[in-house]
Amino acid sequence: MTSMATEKADSKTLLELVRGHWTIETSLHWVRDVTFDKDRSQIRTGSAPRVFASIRNLAISLLRLHGFKNIASGLRKLSWNAELALAMIGV
Structure with a gap:
């Protein structure tokens, strides 16, 4: 179901909207649910x-900004290297 006008809701547009939704689901929500349990x-x-959700989002964003594609792997790497973790936040 959509509120889009029939002439705008062609199959290609609807497919892009659905894929866009699942991109968000898999790239952020799945990471929060699985990696951070x-x-x-x-x-x-x-x-x-709300505070802990913000901290999780900050951690995910920092890892992605520093080139980590796999958040779980990035967290493991940072847990072994405190200097790198501090450098990522500018300390």
């Missing part, structure tokens, strides 16, 4: 859930 998080009170 977000669904099992027990952080539920006050502003803590």
